[in-house]
Amino acid sequence: MASVARSRTIRDRATLVPSGRPALFLPLLIMLSYRHAFHAGNHADVLKHAVVLQLLRYLGQKDKAYWYIDTHAGAGVYSLKEGYATKTAEFETGIAKLWGRNDLPQLFAEYVDEVSALNADGQLHFYPGSPYLAWRQLRAQDRMRLFELHSTEIDVLRHNFRDAGRRAMLYAGDGFDGILTLLPPAPRRALILLDPSYEDKRDYGRTLRCVEESLKRFPTGTYAVWYPQVKRPESQRFPDQLKQLQKDNWLHVSLTVSNPPEDGYGLFGSGMFILNPPYTLAKQLKDQMPWLVKVLGEDKAATFKVEYRGN
Numbered sequence: 001m002a003s004v005a006r007s008r009t010i011r012d013r014a015t016l017v018p019s020g021r022p023a024l025f026l027p028l029l030i031m032l033s034y035r036h037a038f039h040a041g042n043h044a045d046v047l048k049h050a051v052v053l054q055l056l057r058y059l060g061q062k063d064k065a066y067w068y069i070d071t072h073a074g075a076g077v078y079s080l081k082e083g084y085a086t087k088t089a090e091f092e093t094g095i096a097k098l099w100g101r102n103d104l105p106q107l108f109a110e111y112v113d114e115v116s117a118l119n120a121d122g123q124l125h126f127y128p129g130s131p132y133l134a135w136r137q138l139r140a141q142d143r144m145r146l147f148e149l150h151s152t153e154i155d156v157l158r159h160n161f162r163d164a165g166r167r168a169m170l171y172a173g174d175g176f177d178g179i180l181t182l183l184p185p186a187p188r189r190a191l192i193l194l195d196p197s198y199e200d201k202r203d204y205g206r207t208l209r210c211v212e213e214s215l216k217r218f219p220t221g222t223y224a225v226w227y228p229q230v231k232r233p234e235s236q237r238f239p240d241q242l243k244q245l246q247k248d249n250w251l252h253v254s255l256t257v258s259n260p261p262e263d264g265y266g267l268f269g270s271g272m273f274i275l276n277p278p279y280t281l282a283k284q285l286k287d288q289m290p291w292l293v294k295v296l297g298e299d300k301a302a303t304f305k306v307e308y309r310g311n
């Protein structure tokens with residue numbers, strides 16, 4: 001676990017510059033339309049971040065160092081009270097429904113504890129993105145490597161991590177290409193999160209190729225791929241394509257919160273596909289996902305799936 005002092009330093013910085021405010025710097029890269037702040041803390045983030053937390057804690061059980069690599073890092077911390085997040089209030093479909101409950105099963109209780117660490121007064125002001133969540137798990141021997149292509153998001157991320165020192169290296173650039181230069185990581189233990197927005201449908205193919213290439217360089221790494229459930233054919237066939245990446249030792253979990261919206265391409269669920277997962281996670285998810293469906297489900301179509309192919 002990162003030291004309390006260091007966590008506070010980052011939290012305080014993040015509080016000063018939540019994502020959603022205009023960047024203070026000139027754009028360095030091409031502009032993208034995507035801002036994760038619109039979606040911060042929604043039902044898909046709940047699933048993704050609860051799973052990522054378990055994967056990191058599992059890696060932290062051994063003294064040996066690990067790396068956390070985030071190919072699509074985002075801004076690191078998000079304000080839920082101002083800026084983009086308030087426009088859509090998607091967090092009300094996710095973290096807000098878990099907040100303050102006293103019947104949380106272990107996996108989701110640990111996740112909510114992490115969100116609480118950012119919200120000391122008990123009010124839901126801030127939401128941790130994957131970099132912040134990971135940072136709090138990092139020990140002195142561990143390292144993180146973050147890629148972010150969006151010019152303003154990388155500036156906010158840099159600001160939030162400006163006191164992190166050499167344990168956290170941030171790259172303004174393409175995570176699909178960048179990750180290949182880092183593999184295999186020196187300690188030969190790592191969690192790699194691939195979390196594109198998929199607003200560009202080429203992200204599906206790029207993610208598959210990226211994992212395929214990464215596995216050649218680092219076959220024993222743990223890879224976690226997030227994907228959206230939307231009406232797009234690319235999204236529908238994606239889980240089956242992910243299953244082709246490796247014959248066994250994978251875990252697939254999905255959470256569907258509602259019927260597909262009739263008016264187009266809205267998100268009605270999401271999934272996490274994990275290569276080389278901890279063998280304990282499938283059972284935890286099978287036991288605890290029914291609770292999540294009950295809490296986050298929006299209509300009769302709400303359901304979950306856990307598929308596990310051990311080795």
Ligand SMILES: C[S@@+](CC[C@H](N)C(=O)[O-])C[C@H]1O[C@@H](n2cnc3c(N)ncnc32)[C@H](O)[C@@H]1O
Nearest residue numbers: 036072073074129130148149150174175195197
């Ligand atoms: C879903 S968000 C990431 C959220 C973050 N992983 C989290 O869980 O808090 C996707 C991010 O990827 C960025 N992005 C888009 N294309 C990228 C690329 N090719 N390489 C790196 N970042 C990219 C977007 O600007 C956006 O901030």
